Amino acid sequence: MFSPQLRLRPDVLSRDILASIVVFLVAVPLCVGIAVASGVPAELGLVTGIVGGLVAGAMPGSSLQVSGPAAGLTVLVYEAVTDHGVAALGILVLTTGILQVGLGLVGFGRWFRAISTAVVHGMLAGIGLVLISSQLYAMAGVPAPGGGLDNLTGLPDLFTRITGAPAISSCAIGAGAIAVLILWKRLPGRLPQMLPGPLVAVGLAILAVAVFDLPVASIEVQGLIDSLRLTGLDDFGLLADVGLLGVILAFTLIASAESLFSAAAVDRMHDGPRTHYNKELIAQGTGNTLCGLVGALPMTAVIVRSAANVQAGACTKASRILHGVWLLLFAALFPAVLGLIPVAALAGILVHAGAKLIPVTTIRPLWREHRGEAVVLAVTALAIVLTDMFMGVLLGIGLAVIKTAWETSAVRLDIDERDDRTTVALVGSATFLRLPLILDTLEALPKDRPVELDFSRLRHLDHACRTALEAWSTHSGPAESPGPEKGGTPREAALAGLAPKSEGPPRTTDR
Template identity: 90%
Template sequence: MSSLPLRLRPDVLSRDVLASIVVFLVAVPLCVGIAVASGVPAELGLVTGIVGGLVTGAMPGSSLQVSGPAAGLTVLVHEAVTTHGVAALGVLVLATGILQVGLGLIGFGRWFRAISTAVVHGMLAGIGLVLISSQLYAMAGSSAPGSGLDNLAGLPDLFTGITAAPAISSCAIGAGTIVMLILWKRLPGRLPGMLPGPLAAVGLATATVAVFDLPVAPIEVQGLVDSLRLTGLDDFGLLADAGLLGVVLAFTLIASAESLFSAAAVDRMHDGPRTHFNKELVAQGTGNTICGLVGALPMTAVIVRSAANVQAGACTKASRILHGVWLLVFAALFPAMLGLIPVAALAGILVHAGAKLIPVATIRPLWREHRGEAVVLIVTALAIVLTDMFMGVLLGIGLAVIKTAWETSAVRIDIDERDDRTTVSLGGNATFLRLPLILDTLEALPKDRPVELDLSRLRHLDHACRTALEAWSTHSGAVRRHGPATDGTPREAALAGLARNGDGSPRTP
């Protein structure tokens, strides 16, 4: 038995089969719920899950993480579908997949790990807020106004308007689903460990609606084949719209970052082979290319399914491939079962998923220990709610870069006042960001004694600071000691000090 490949050993194969069933049960309600929340037929979510298992799951990259439609892209997909129509979804996802494959082939995958974690957490928090605000309307059997800000502003009217029997029944089913998800793992016995919470919650909600004949809207089913729309060459003309190109870039950034961050997290959960990030990006891009060809939802690696896969004892990629097989069998043989699921139950699942995207427990300690990171997180999240996903992420990345530049340009100013002269020593990194502080300090020095400016402890002196300090030395008659070369000047010349008398004539320090 030990001579057999790992994937063919009976004990390993049995663990992979059991893990694939667990992941399948977790994936079904999430695939369907994300599709409905995105404004597309429920079957398209299953198609993305199938491609994520059969295609991406079979490719090299990460061994145990599982791909499918993710809640993190729901808001952006809904905006794109609402603005440009379902017909545009295929070419958007196809372009995203091609771009991901290209980035992976040129070795760009590892650079996605350089994105600030505060931006990623802020992005997920913003998505969570928008997702919650939109799905609360679905729980009440109503339609969301549109943007994240409009959705939040309309919540008071939504809550006060829940008076009719259909709205009350729908809210009860949605709220009951959320309570079920919260309490499921805390129930005694072996059942919570054997049956995934989302599946149990949807099953109970569906049974409740059927038994009591509640006036709650079910999912509209079109059929697996009827829901597909092949992307043709004519659809590429849509990419002439600059707005759609922005959506493609947003899809690429978010899907790639979420997948690769998920891979890094999954690697910490098991002792198996580590993720090859460039290959994983190619695998994700290949999956998105196929999803785009058939007009399905965009794909990312999903941490919920991936964690379920690892926790269920998966050993090889066979588990995620088999989960795609089970999704295909379900979509082909039991499509009518989707029409029994109430929309309010799926909305409850997504409200719960959105709440888990908001890092409430980490914001307070982050604020105490790394306030700048907390600011980036909060600003990114609020910007997504107030504007849109793409602008929010761009603002977050820009703010993170500014924060990093400010922190790395720290300069220390020491002033030593003696009877005959004042010595000002600069240490650290002197850049244009700290130039106002440096000049304000120098200009506030006493004018009745010579000043010596010591730059020997500086690790970096940019051109703006060097020029300004030379000008100040010339104007004030200060002596400037050694400093670092930064602009290609020979070091000996750059370190030459400027010595001036009070009348501006040169003197030796």
């Protein structure tokens, strides 16, 4: 399928052209919807899709995955634009791109695979919840109260505000778009494979508004050139704001992780060349650098468009490059079409996209088999809703590290009481996290006999644990200790069990 002669064959080129058209049809409503939900002109979403196809699509890294604006960054972009203005978007994305290129050049791309999948799924679930809660207000044609928590708590009040023809019509268009997306793939025949659901939903929404003359809001069109804002040297002064630095770090972490996790998922869909993660990170960074220069949305690899590309039979990267060409032609030749799209239809598409970000089917088996991972997922998602994206992801990563440290520091104390001596064998890894268990067990031992500690079955003994055990052995002797002829004091026996510091316990290397 991926032989060197592949690109020269007419049948391969025809398959790539067909796949590029399918991806283009999927990308148009998503690019526009994500831009509108992010609080920026609709054309900027198309610009990011164009750069993702023409620039990132032509660079080495992943063979078939497609890049563009992602729903996963919608909430973060909206918060950044609300707090710092649309003018700050360019420098944020530009700096993110430069950081991504730098990380790829130093070989850091592969380390993003080390991020816990529970954190990533929790991040996507949190984004999905915030996205759904915000876009339900857009479906009703009313402004959202504010952040994720405010939007969620305000939903009961929202339903009481859906009165009057504009609000009811808007809700009907949004709900209709969601229904089309759910039912479209279930239709028999090849039509659902030929026409993507988002395009059908938007097309039917435009038709319904025109036929029934519904009083719903449509997208405001500014024009492709007018929507761009070139980033200049003066914009770098904005980086003095510490708050912006946190946003940049969040952009870099989330965009990079989402792109590389998407690459891993796409690799499982085809039998072609595997992704080179560092090169892919450089490609994503280059695309974001160009998007930042023109003030467009941040770019990531997008699993929805990538899956459509593979399923449509794409063979080479020509399909994703051509999809960028079609987006460019559409934005240049048919900008007026954007003004026909109802905002409620795009909101319905994003509500559906947000629901797909929530891993409903994996939560129950994850809770049964890996309860700690399920807790990390839930805490990450909840933290994103209660605080913001950056803090939620940081909390999730921190909790995942703590969980891993706790699990890898498991230790068992085997107590053997024989005659006049007690032997305590420590098995596993003795770290500070397990000190309460170890000391409680030792302090509960009888005080009238010597205690010997056996470290021969330990994999690791950290400094804190060693120090605590030495302190315990020093102060654990009874008021009247037996003499050396009776086996020595408990203090002496405990000290004998500790290996010299210079040598360490018999097995102190980490696994």
